[in-house]
Amino acid sequence: MEPTRNSHATLVDLLDRVLDKGLVINADIIISLAGVPLIGVNLRAALAGMETMLEYGLMKEWDARTRARESEQRKKNVEPICIAQIAR
């Protein structure tokens, strides 16, 4: 299958990345962005199906557990360079 980047269908995927992720600049030289997460939240709420709510609420804990376990494993397997970064 081919990946898609059609601008309308993947808007949510784009927002997930553009609003939450990316290279981080130390806070002392960037302007206070207290309002920014709010933009994200409002925008997300307006777009159907954005909130992390799982059907039937059945698998919510499972989802959290899976991600926790994966991140634990990643920590165990980190390369030395990453450990140095965490310690920093």
Next chain:
Amino acid sequence: MSLETRRSGKTQATLASEAIVEEEGRYVYCVADAREDMSLGKIGIEGYEVHTIPHKDICAVVHSCPAQPYQSDDQEVVEAWVMTHQKVIDAAWERWSTVLPLSFDTIIRGETEKSAEQNVKDWLKQEYEDIKRRIEKVRGKAEYGVQVFWEPKVIAQSLTSTSPEIKRLDEEIKTKPKGLAYMYRQRLENLMKHEMETKADEYFKDFYGRIRKYTDDVRVEKTKKAEPGLQMIMNLSCLVYRDRYTELGEELEKINRRRGFAVRFTGPWPPYSFVGGA
């Protein structure tokens, strides 16, 4: 939103020269792996001119603006800003092949005795080693989104036929009087929940393993609410060598073809999920 509105509410500084420095900022789109000092034209948010600020062999891609965050309650306005943010990063990405994207609305400010431009330069200088390391991590790669969904109904049906315990309970319910049947149904639901989670675990591990092979790195994201009848069981951001995405696509097609499963494959995105953090 006009400049006026964005600045309103800010108290006028007493010294005009100070005010200018303090109130100017540089909206940073990305850092590019290029030794460039140039303008990219008026392609920025609200038509601002985008230019680069160089340091050694890297540069920040920015536009000059007041040191005020872009904020709006109008969804369309924010959407347009976000799309433009992405377009500028795409332009830089295409031109220079390797970029570290920043999130929307990251604005470096000036200080009383230091311009915003200088602050950007100093930041590049100070973080140079770290930035170079991150550039090397994502060089030649792109980010792809992989979301795996299943149809809970189809999965539940197949569990009913394959799990002896569920099968037995399901049949017993039919023979019980109303009150008792209710209790049995509760038991069945609990059991079903448990079995579904076990299944999801199995599939997650299986799919993760297959997908991991074609990726340089993977982030497991929160699952999201899916369209009716579907449930997302896996949401991954994958860092993939540009020439390996077709292989990943083929593997995903295998999952997509299974009964009761669907896959969403998006990208290529600039490597947003692999440039932050430690």
